[in-house]
Amino acid sequence: MHNEQDRLHALHDLNVLDTSPEPALDELVEFARQRFMVPTAFISLVAESRQWFKAKAGLDVGEASREHAFCDHTIRQRQVLVVEDARVDPRFMNNPFVIGPPRIRFYAGAPLIYKQQAIGSFCIINKDPRSFSDTDRKDLVVLAKATVAELEMSRARRFLLP
DSSP states (O other): OOOOOHHHHHHHHTOTTTTOOOOOHHHHHHHHHHTTOOEEEEEEOOOOSSEEEEEEESOOOSEGGGGOOOOHHHSSSOEEEEOOOOOTTTTTOOOHHHSSSTTTEEEEEEEEEEETTTEEEEEEESSSSSOOOOOHHHHHHHHHHHHHHHHHHHHHOOOOHO
16 A cells, blocks of 8 residues: 555655766666667656656656656556556546657656655656557566665665765
8 A cells, every 4th residue: 555654754765866867877767768769768756746857868857746747656556557658548648748748658667666665666758659568567677676776775875985
């Protein structure tokens, strides 16, 4: 069951919001763009009222309102969220990110699980609808797990090194 207070506690425990870019995470999102052949990939951390992008490729903004974030839906479940065509999905068809820029059509996001809480997601988006195979889902989960492992290592380095 989703408990927002526990989720936010885990997110803040990582101590990662508004930190500098990390090359390892930048490489993961760039790899995802190439692997899935999409223009945009990012690591989104979902805070109280915003989603903040720890790493991004093909995205010009550093954060966005949580209110319209696809990632807000992703963190409410434990499996990959796939939206093959946002224009026909009742959850997203009227979303400002669908009807206006960046005109999202396809979205896939794997939740980032830290301390048993979904603190964000590893996402890819496209301006064209597309399908997403079981292998694609598994690969996205691997990227999400690698992201969490790297975030945990970064947290340890920040606390252990002067």
